[in-house]
Amino acid sequence: MATLWSKISAVLPVNEEQFPLHFSDKVESSVVEMLKRCRQQLYSNAASSSRMLGAQIILDFSWEKLNTGTWHHVDKEWRRVYSYGCLFKVAALCHEDPSADRIQEAVRICDMGLLMGAAILDNILQVIVGILQSEIRKSADGEDESEHAEVKRIKIDCPRVPVIKEELAVPRMKCPSLESFSTNYLLPLKPVILEGIIDHWPALNQHPWSIEYLRSVAGCRTVPVEVGSRYTDEEWSQTLLTVDEFIDRYILNKHGGKALGYLAQHQLFDQIPELKDDIRLPDYCCLGDGDEEDITVNxxxxxxxxxxxxxxxxxxxxxxxxxGSKYIRLYSPEDSDKLYPHQSQLLHNTSQVEVENPDTERFPQFAEAPYLECVLQPGEVLFIPVRHWHYVRSLELSFSVSFWWS
Incomplete structure (x- = not known):
């Protein structure tokens, strides 16, 4: 049986000459020299400690560059340097016979490269993390059955579903034609619930999404997590956890914590292709002006x-x-003045009003703003027109996918 390192080395360039390290003059020559030294060690019998030290120097130096100023101004060259540092550290961790802990650490390093770095060598970190995941799955057969029982209890927990008045309900359409959707909803910018348009998704049939499935395809992967019930709360924060840690801490609540955690990010499907393969772009996105690659999937x-x-x-x-299901309320942008947006530039697109418990003294006009509402159920898709205000509350364990397009 091939060793882990032989599987990893098989996807690396065959030698130093075919391992490109080309950077602009924005990257200091001393950093490029260190990268070349790490490359040379990759194809030699250098000691593991020496490999690890070189990789860590690159990671520490480039991490400082990534965290200087705003993310928008970080040069892509430094993101590439960071990815090379991740690659060299993974190689150092896996070069000999690595322990389970070292393999898990290598997965974490790959994920950091995928989240913070830029693609290198035909997205080699994505390829390597797939190899590492296969290795982890081999040793994960002895799963605790009590965990499954706990998950099942969560699944059958019935939420309290709000009663939606008919006159306030978002209209529904089953598989409208492109022309019908465009004429009746897209052009006049009217919300609508589309039924039957994602029934073909593997996430709803061949690979039904569940806690168990998410663990199986992504349990060891490191992802950004929002901690707090809503992003406007003072105690709201962000952290990095593995999907398993997130599920244990915030879904199954194994550690007794009361804080709410939310996995909300646009890189998940690029980071974990198995999940991306379970969804499809809605056909109606073709009515937009942009290309498919301009669509943001969250x-x-x-x-x-x-x-x-x-x-x-x-x-x-x-x-x-x-x-799961979500309660959603929608307001027209025409009524923005009644919704009391925050004055700060950072939150100018967010209302100050607590929708389901409004302070009528501070926000007296809020009660006058007309709205539509719905409970969105599995298999349903809500069209939220551009700049329409929307409030969303998860009624139970929930997994949603949003597509932003223009």
Whole structure:
């Protein structure tokens, strides 16, 4: 049987000459020299400690560059340097016969490269993390059955579903034609729930998404997690956890914590291709002006009780519900003055009002703003027109996918 290192080395360039290290003059020559030294060690019998030291120097130096100023101003060259540092550290961790802990650490390093770095060598970190995951799955057969029982209890927990008055309900359409959707909803910018348009998704049939499935394809992967019930709370923060840690801490609540955690990010599907293969772009996105690669796909996974405060986005949005249900309220941008947006530039697209418990003295006009509402169920897709204000509360364990397009 091939060793782990032989599998990894098989996807590396065959020799130093075919391992490119080309950077602009924005990257100091001393850093490039260190990268070349790490490359040379990759194809030699250098000691593991020496490999590790070189890789860590690159990671520490480039990490400082990534965290200087705003992310928008970070040069892509330094993101590439960081990815090379991740590659060299993974090689150092896995070169000999690595322990389970070292393999898990190598997965974490790959994920950091995928999250913070830029693609190198035909996205080699994505290829290597797949090899490492296969290795981890081999030794993960002895799973605790009590965990499954706990998950099943969560699944059958029935949420309290709000009663939606008919006159306030978001209209529904089953598989409208492109022309019908465009004429009746897209052009006049009217919300609608689309039924039957994602029934073909593997996430709803061949590979039904669940806690068990998420663990199996992504349990060891490191992802960004939002901690707190809503991003406007003072105690809200962000952290990095493995998917397993996130599930144990915030879904199954194994550690007794009361804080809510939410996995909300746009890189999840690029980072974990198995999940990306389980979804499809809605056909109606073709009515937009941009190309397919301009569509932003977001993942939203978390327990009941998590809230997206009333806010608006600068693009059209298809919100597809895969697991669980959500209560959603929508307001027209024409009524923005009644919704009391924050004055700060950072939160100018977010209302100050707590939608389901408004302070009528501070925000007297809020009660006058007309709205539509719905409970979005698995298999349904809500069209949220550009700049329409929307408030979202998860009624139970929920996994949604949103598509932002123009």
């Amino acid at each position: 993942a939203w996974f978390g327990p009941g009780g998590t809230v997206s405060p009333l806010h608006q986005d600068p693009q059209q949005n298809f919100l597809a519900q895969v697991v």
